[in-house]
Amino acid sequence: xxxxxxxxxxxxxxxxxxxxxxxxxxxxxxxxxxxxxxxxxxxxxxxxxxxxxxxxxxxxxxxxxxxxxxxxxxxxxxxxxxxxxxxxxxxxxxxxxxxxxxxxxxxxxxxxxxxxxxxxxxxxxxxxxxxxxxxxxxxxxxxxxxxxxxxxxxxxxxxxxxxxxxxxxxxxxxxxxxxxxxxxxxxxxxxxxxxxxxxxxxxxxxxxxxxxxxxxxxxxxxxxxxxxxxxxxxxxxxxxxxxxxxxxxxxxxxxxxxxxxxxxxxxxxxxxxxxxxxxxxxxxxxx
Amino acid sequence: xxxxxxxxxxxxxxxxxxxxxxxxxxxxxxxxxxxxxxxxxxxxxxxxxxxxxxxxxxxxxxxxxxxxxxxxxxxxxxxxxxxxxxxxxxxxxxxxxxxxxxxxxxxxxxxxxxxxxxxxxxxxxxxxxxxxxxxxxxxxxxxxxxxxxxxxxxxxxxxxxxxxxxxxxxxxxxxxxxxxxxxxxxxxxxxxxxxxxxxxxxxxxxxxxxxxxxxxxxxxxxxxxxxxxxxxxxxxxxxxxxxxxxxxxxxxxxxxxxxxxxxxxxxxxxxxxxxxxxxxxxxxxxxxxxxxxxxxxxxxxxxxxxxxxxxxxxxxxxxxxxx
Amino acid sequence: xxxxxxxxxxxxxxxxxxxxxxxxxxxxxxxxxxxxxxxxxxxxxxxxxxxxxxxxxxxxxxxxxxxxxxxxxxxxxxxxxxxxxxxxxxxxxxxxxxxxxxxxxxxxxxxxxxxxxxxxxxxxxxxxxxxxxxxxxxxxxxxxxxxxxxxxxxxxxxxxxxxxxxxxxxxxxxxxxxxxxxxxxxxxxxxxxxxxxxxxxxxxxxxxxxxxxxxxxxxxxxxxxxxxxxxxxxxxxxxxxxxxxxxxxxxxxxxxxxxxxxxxxx
Numbered sequence: 001x002x003x004x005x006x007x008x009x010x011x012x013x014x015x016x017x018x019x020x021x022x023x024x025x026x027x028x029x030x031x032x033x034x035x036x037x038x039x040x041x042x043x044x045x046x047x048x049x050x051x052x053x054x055x056x057x058x059x060x061x062x063x064x065x066x067x068x069x070x071x072x073x074x075x076x077x078x079x080x081x082x083x084x085x086x087x088x089x090x091x092x093x094x095x096x097x098x099x100x101x102x103x104x105x106x107x108x109x110x111x112x113x114x115x116x117x118x119x120x121x122x123x124x125x126x127x128x129x130x131x132x133x134x135x136x137x138x139x140x141x142x143x144x145x146x147x148x149x150x151x152x153x154x155x156x157x158x159x160x161x162x163x164x165x166x167x168x169x170x171x172x173x174x175x176x177x178x179x180x181x182x183x184x185x186x187x188x189x190x191x192x193x194x195x196x197x198x199x200x201x202x203x204x205x206x207x208x209x210x211x212x213x214x215x216x217x218x219x220x221x222x223x224x225x226x227x228x229x230x231x232x233x234x235x236x237x238x239x240x241x242x243x244x245x246x247x248x249x250x251x252x253x254x255x256x257x258x259x260x261x262x263x264x265x266x267x268x269x270x271x272x273x274x275x276x277x278x279x280x281x282x283x284x285x286x287x
Numbered sequence: 288x289x290x291x292x293x294x295x296x297x298x299x300x301x302x303x304x305x306x307x308x309x310x311x312x313x314x315x316x317x318x319x320x321x322x323x324x325x326x327x328x329x330x331x332x333x334x335x336x337x338x339x340x341x342x343x344x345x346x347x348x349x350x351x352x353x354x355x356x357x358x359x360x361x362x363x364x365x366x367x368x369x370x371x372x373x374x375x376x377x378x379x380x381x382x383x384x385x386x387x388x389x390x391x392x393x394x395x396x397x398x399x400x401x402x403x404x405x406x407x408x409x410x411x412x413x414x415x416x417x418x419x420x421x422x423x424x425x426x427x428x429x430x431x432x433x434x435x436x437x438x439x440x441x442x443x444x445x446x447x448x449x450x451x452x453x454x455x456x457x458x459x460x461x462x463x464x465x466x467x468x469x470x471x472x473x474x475x476x477x478x479x480x481x482x483x484x485x486x487x488x489x490x491x492x493x494x495x496x497x498x499x500x501x502x503x504x505x506x507x508x509x510x511x512x513x514x515x516x517x518x519x520x521x522x523x524x525x526x527x528x529x530x531x532x533x534x535x536x537x538x539x540x541x542x543x544x545x546x547x548x549x550x551x552x553x554x555x556x557x558x559x560x561x562x563x564x565x566x567x568x569x570x571x572x573x574x575x576x577x578x579x580x581x582x583x584x585x586x587x588x589x590x591x592x593x594x595x596x597x598x599x600x601x602x603x604x605x606x607x608x609x610x
Numbered sequence: 611x612x613x614x615x616x617x618x619x620x621x622x623x624x625x626x627x628x629x630x631x632x633x634x635x636x637x638x639x640x641x642x643x644x645x646x647x648x649x650x651x652x653x654x655x656x657x658x659x660x661x662x663x664x665x666x667x668x669x670x671x672x673x674x675x676x677x678x679x680x681x682x683x684x685x686x687x688x689x690x691x692x693x694x695x696x697x698x699x700x701x702x703x704x705x706x707x708x709x710x711x712x713x714x715x716x717x718x719x720x721x722x723x724x725x726x727x728x729x730x731x732x733x734x735x736x737x738x739x740x741x742x743x744x745x746x747x748x749x750x751x752x753x754x755x756x757x758x759x760x761x762x763x764x765x766x767x768x769x770x771x772x773x774x775x776x777x778x779x780x781x782x783x784x785x786x787x788x789x790x791x792x793x794x795x796x797x798x799x800x801x802x803x804x805x806x807x808x809x810x811x812x813x814x815x816x817x818x819x820x821x822x823x824x825x826x827x828x829x830x831x832x833x834x835x836x837x838x839x840x841x842x843x844x845x846x847x848x849x850x851x852x853x854x855x856x857x858x859x860x861x862x863x864x865x866x867x868x869x870x871x872x873x874x875x876x
Contacts, residue, residue: 037400088588094399095346099541100587102534106580114574223411223530226404234400261419261426268412275405276393471731471739478728481717488677490703490732490782546719 009252015141017248018148019206021241023221024228025155026199032235033172033192035094036086039101042222043108044197048074048204049213050112053121063125064143067205074201078194086193087186112215122212144206151202152241155195159237168192172235227271233281242283296610297465300549304330304461307556308454317443320450322563324518328511329555331457333539334464334548335507340537341545342473343500344480345395348533349406350508352413355527357383357509358516359423365517366429367422371438372445376452376513383509384502391498398483407530414528428523449518453511460507465548465610467503476500477546538583544595548610553594628691630655630786630817631676635685636695638668638675638841645671647841648685653834655785658812659819660832660849664861667838669821670712673788676819677702677709689786706734708779709788712821714771718764725763725774726750726781733782742781749781753807769800780811787811789820793827805831829853837861 027041038044048070055066085104089096125140159165170178171188179185207213207221228247232239247267254263274281308327311320336350361379364370370378394405418426439445467473475496478486487493516522535558543554561582565575590597599606629652638646646668653659661669674680676687678699687695694702708729717725726746730737737745750756753773758766763774772792779787789808793801805827812818822828828835829849837845837852839861845852852858 031400035400037403085584085588089591092591093344094403095340095537095541095545096587096591098346098403099537100584102538103580103584103587106583107577108580110574110577110580113576223407226407230404230408259419261415264415265412265419268408268415271408272394272405272412275397275401275408279397279401471742474724474728474731474739477720477724478717478732481719482715484679485711485715485717486728486732487699488679488703488709489729489778490700490734490736491728492700 006253006256009256010249011137012141013249013252014245015137015145015248016210016252017245018145018241019203019210019244020221020224020228020248021244022148022151022199022206023203024225024232024240024244025152025237026196026203027222027225028229028232028235028240029199029237030193030196031229032237033168034086034090034175034189036090036097036101036193037094038193038196039098039222040081040105040108041200041225042218042220043105043112044074044077044200044218045204045207045221046112046213046215046218047077047108048201049208049217050116050121050204050215051201052205052208053123056123056125063123063205063209064147067147067202070205071198071202074198075194077201078197079190081197082190082193087190090189109215109218116215118214118216120212120214121208123208125209140209144210147202147206148241151199152237155199155237164188164191168195227267229281230271230274230279231282233283234279236281236283239281239283243281246282294465295608296548297462299608300461300465300552300610301458303549303552303556304454304457308457311450317446320447324450324453326556326559327453327457328515329536329539329559330552331453331460331511332508333536333543333551333555334457334460335504336536337540337545337547337551338464338467338476338500338504340540341547341550342467342476342480343497345497345501346399346403346537347406348403348530348537349408349410350504350536351528351530351533352406352410353383353387353505354508354512354515354532355417355524356386356413356512358512358522358527359417359429360509361513362429362431362516362522363423365435365513366431372449372513372517373452375517376510379513380506380510383512384506387502387505388498391501395494395497395501410528410530410533414524417528418524424523426524428521428526430521431517433520446518449514453514456507456510456514461548461552463503463507464551468548468610472496472499480546541591541593542583542586544593544597544599547593547595547599550593550595557594629653630690631819632688633672633676633685634688636672636675636682636687637684638671638680639683645841646675646682649838649843650685651836651843651846653786653817653819655817656812656815657817657833658808658831659817660828660835661819661821661838662823662825662828662835662852663838663844666840668841669838670790671841672838673709673790673819673821677707677788700732703733703782703784704736706783706785707788708733708782708784708786710772710775710779710790710792712790712794714768714775716763716766716771716774718762720763721760722755722763722766722774722777723747723750723759726777729778729781730783733784735783745783746781749777752780752810753777754803768795772796772804776807780816784816786817786819789818791821791823793822793824801827 023045027038030036030038051070051073052063052066055061055069056063081104085100086097089100159169167183167188170183171185175185224247228240228243231246232243251263254266307323311323332354339345339347357379360382361375364378365375390409394402397405417423423429436442436445439448475491478491479493479496483493539554539558540551542558543552544550565578592600595609599609631653633649633651636646636649649672663669675682675695678694678697678701681696686693689702689705689707694705717728723746726749727742730742730745731739750759753776755770755773755777758770766774776792792804796804808818808831820828832849835846835849835852836843837858844857844861845855
């Protein structure tokens with residue numbers, strides 16, 4: 001183990017962490033606004049992966065452009081999902097929304113497995129690599145990082161500078177008060193949900209440009225998203241990004257020192273520790 | 288029959304369990320025994336989960352961790368220490384109970400989604416840990432030498448013995464579930480479920496009650512785990528700590544009617560039958576997951592009280608029988 | 611109204627010569643905001659204490675400190691000579707302190723009777739399930755909810771839920787009852803019935819602290835009044851004394867109707 005290897009691992013982890021972060025951002029946004037844990041999160045990520053893959057394979061569309069289409073599809077999917085599965089149970093005990101989103105998860109995975117089977121897929125679109133001393137990074141990783149930063153900036157601009165964004169923050173803060181002020185809460189909730197799924201779909205698309213995947217890959221990212229969301233603070237999108245980076249870097253560095261199988265144990269113990277000791281996360285919850 | 292012995296709700300639930308459990312005894316068939324084992328196992332796991340989720344209102348994604356850990360501990364005592372099955376099963380249950388007690392102290396201060404996520408983390412952490420834990424065989428796990436069954440008179444006899452122990456255990460589980468529901472302890476749990484803050488103000492010692500509910504809900508899966516993996520002949524981390532299995536239990540509890548005694552019994556039975564049907568049916572096997580998802584969604588949206596809950600509301604006169 | 615409540619003798623704490631409740635220099639801050647500032651008063655048994663003050667004065671916070679929802683940052687609360695401040699809420703319930711809430715908190719999925727049984731089981735006497743039944747029935751009878759005993763608590767209307775809050779608190783057979791705006795949202799007839807009930811409770815030996823905004827009610831029923839404003843105790847005394855206190859009148863001057871009513875109704 002030398003400094004060069006460590007540096008390479010850290011940077012790699014950082015970049016992957018950014019992608020983890022944007023995946024988790026959608027989950028935390030939905031929770032922050034309406035106190036719902038979207039158990040179909042992984043399935044939407046998977047749909048994002050496949051969306052980009054299909055557009056690339058069939059139409060030859062540049063994956064990065066495909067991601068934009070996938071983002072729109074993700075938004076629409078979220079709106080539909082909200083109306084179908086979440087709206088009715090939004091004020092019910094938490095078990096209801098957990099199971100309703102899980103039901104949607106089952107539906108999506110079931111259909112996807114039938115349509116695509118479980119063979120691994122790959123988006124073979126290479127942008128070349130960059131070398132700087134011991135550090136070799138594929139340009140697609142750079143592109144992914146750039147995309148994440150753009151998306152995050154876009155999200156924050158939207159939430160803080162636009163009217164719909166402010167409405168979302170108002171509803172997240174206090175739904176009843178927002179309604180009294182005349183904000184159409186149902187529409188805002190539906191849109192927020194769509195925004196969350198959009199982020200998940202985008203994350204899926206980015207992951208497709210970096211790694212191979214199967215119909216079942218979504219669940220791995222979903223579980224990682226839970227850990228990240230707790231690290232960063234439930235309801236805090238920037239926290240999700242930072243939590244993602246922390247997780248990515250941890251996953252990059254730890255295997256250099258000890259067997260890679262311990263990474264998962266450490267991740268989850270950290271997860272539980274934070275929940276118990278500092279449930280508002282490292283950055284504090286709610287924007 | 289004196290008033291003291293009139294418990295129609297319990298009798299109905301027991302009748303269902305006994306009908307299921309005794310059926311293989313009547314036909315003598317191994318196939319029926321195997322399917323009933325799966326069903327009864329789910330009944331036991333779902334009923335125990337109901338004590339935490341249905342009575343106390345704390346949703347757990349990690350219930351299977353008790354099944355897995357108990358299974359591992361019991362399996363270890365059988366393979367490494369040569370202990371007989373009944374003792375190993377008991378130890379498995381105790382181990383699960385101890386884990387529950389420790390977890391209770393740490394996790395039960397969390398509410399709602401935070402608690403649910405924490406249980407998820409515990410399940411995943413345990414699986415990852417056991418994968419690295421060499422006394423438990425690491426990622427390969429442990430396996431039982433076939434000769435171990437000889438001590439019970441052969442493989443077939445061993446499987447029948449395991450089956451009857453399970454039947455007895457599930458009967459016990461249903462009785463315990465009923466006793467809790469009708470007791471002051473159970474009333475305290477339900478008060479916590481409805482409004483923990485108000486319950487405490489009324490004098491319910493919430494943290495103590497919740498911890499004991501968790502421990503009680505953990506011991507049964509611990510024992511069941513030992514029975515299952517003994518029958519299986521081997522145990523490995525990916526089998527013992529499946530998140531999907533945990534979530535399926537939640538589905539069963541909700542399907543049948545959370546917070547009732549009969550609910551988890553019917554829910555487990557119904558879910559397993561449905562699953563079995565979908566898996567073997569020509570038309571549906573490809574999209575069985577999708578169909579199950581659609582059904583679950585419809586139930587959550589329109590019959591959230593589950594089958595038993597819905598019946599109780601619809602026909603109030605049946606309330607005493609449908610506990 | 612039935613006189614079926616537990617007998618007077620049962621409600622007298624044995625041999626308590628001193629005050630039932632002692633609030634001693636209680637201070638409570640919330641992130642820099644001073645919610646309660648040096649509140650001190652004693653409450654003797656079998657009295658009704660009225661706790662009044664403009665909105666946001668800290669009345670409910672004071673209740674929260676008394677029954678253990680919050681620990682005071684300074685000072686203490688003694689109940690029958692024993693320190694209860696800083697201890698968990700179930701502890702005060704066991705000692706004989708019960709409380710209702712401004713925004714009612716029924717155990718919705720449980721029946722009205724089961725709600726009362728919870729109060730009886732986990733209250734001062736720590737009854738077993740079997741013993742709690744008759745107590746619950748008595749209390750429901752006393753507040754007039756007996757015909758609704760089998761209904762799920764969530765199905766009641768607001769006035770009924772308020773009575774259930776009261777019944778639950780009474781079922782625990784407390785020495786001290788904290789009532790938080792039991793009259794809010796009631797029409798004049800319901801209000802009179804409730805005041806009658808409150809007096810009947812006091813007559814059975816239970817000590818009461820009442821938070822109220824309805825001036826005529828609280829002034830007519832209280833033996834003693836404490837006035838809070840911005841977390842400070844600005845006056846205490848008999849209803850008449852308090853109504854004539856200029857500081858009190860000023861505090862309510864933001865609401866001249868209240869100030870007038872204050873002077874009228876005593």
